[in-house]
Amino acid sequence: MSRTRAVASEGPASPPAVAVATQVFRTPPMRVDNTSDHSQIPDDHPTSTTKGxxxxxxxxxxxxxxxxxxxxxxxxxxAGNLERMPEDERVLVRRLLDHIQVVDEIFRHNLEGRPHGYGAPRSVELPSFDVLAREARSTADWYADYVDALTPEEVNETIAFSFANGEPVRMTRGEMLLHVAMHAGGHRGQVALLLQKNGIQPFPDRITDFLDAEDARSQRQVPAEVMP
Incomplete structure (x- = not known):
C-alpha cells in the first residue's frame, strides 16, 4: 500500500485551533502521511437499503x-462495568473514547466546511463517561444520516483542509469517512483489551455480527402477510 503525502501550503498555514475545510476539488486527491495527530442499532435507526x-x-x-x-x-x-475497573484504567477508557469522539467531530466539521475549534485531537477537559456516550450517539447518528444522503459524485470530491496541528491536506469525502471508521475501530480494540484485562466481556463487534444483527432486524420489520 503506497504511503501518501501532505500537500504544500498555499500561503500561511491555518492556525491549529481553526483546522477547517477550505475548498472542494474534483481532481484526484493528494494524500497524507497520517490523518491523526499523534450495541445494537436500535430499530428506530435502520440502515438505509434504498435500491436507487x-x-x-x-x-x-x-x-x-x-x-x-x-x-x-x-x-x-x-456503562455497566466501568466502576469494576481500577481508577487509572477508568480514566484511560474515557481518554480513548474522548479521542475517538473529538476526531469524529473534527472530520464532521471538515465535511461540513466549518471550523471545529480543536487545537488537538482530545478535549481540554476530559468529559464524564455519560457525556461521552451521549455525544458519541449523537455524532454517530449524524454520520449515518450524512452517508445515507451521499451521492457517488460527492464521495469522490476532494476537500482541502488542515489538521489540528495546522498541516494542510486534501482527502476525498470517501477517504475521510474511511478514516473515521477505521480510526475508531483501532481505539475500540484498545478499550476492549482493558475490559478483558478486568474480566469483562467486550461487545462482540465483528462486522459479521453487525450483518447478522441487520438481517435479524430486517426480518422483524417484514410484515407478516409477506412472510413465506
Whole structure:
C-alpha cells in the first residue's frame, strides 16, 4: 500500500485551533502521511437499503452504520462495568473514547466546511463517561444520516483542509469517512483489551455480527402477510 503525502501550503498555514475545510476539488486527491495527530442499532435507526442508491456508496454506508452499532454496543458494556475497573484504567477508557469522539467531530466539521475549534485531537477537559456516550450517539447518528444522503459524485470530491496541528491536506469525502471508521475501530480494540484485562466481556463487534444483527432486524420489520 503506497504511503501518501501532505500537500504544500498555499500561503500561511491555518492556525491549529481553526483546522477547517477550505475548498472542494474534483481532481484526484493528494494524500497524507497520517490523518491523526499523534450495541445494537436500535430499530428506530435502520440502515438505509434504498435500491436507487448507487453501489459505489454502499461500502461507506455499511462501515459508518457498522461503526455506530459497534460504538453504541461498546458504550453499553462500559456503562455497566466501568466502576469494576481500577481508577487509572477508568480514566484511560474515557481518554480513548474522548479521542475517538473529538476526531469524529473534527472530520464532521471538515465535511461540513466549518471550523471545529480543536487545537488537538482530545478535549481540554476530559468529559464524564455519560457525556461521552451521549455525544458519541449523537455524532454517530449524524454520520449515518450524512452517508445515507451521499451521492457517488460527492464521495469522490476532494476537500482541502488542515489538521489540528495546522498541516494542510486534501482527502476525498470517501477517504475521510474511511478514516473515521477505521480510526475508531483501532481505539475500540484498545478499550476492549482493558475490559478483558478486568474480566469483562467486550461487545462482540465483528462486522459479521453487525450483518447478522441487520438481517435479524430486517426480518422483524417484514410484515407478516409477506412472510413465506
Amino acid at each position: 442508491t448507487a453501489m459505489s456508496t454502499l461500502p461507506y454506508r455499511t462501515l459508518i452504520h457498522y461503526k455506530r452499532w459497534a460504538t453504541n454496543g461498546l458504550n453499553a458494556v462500559v
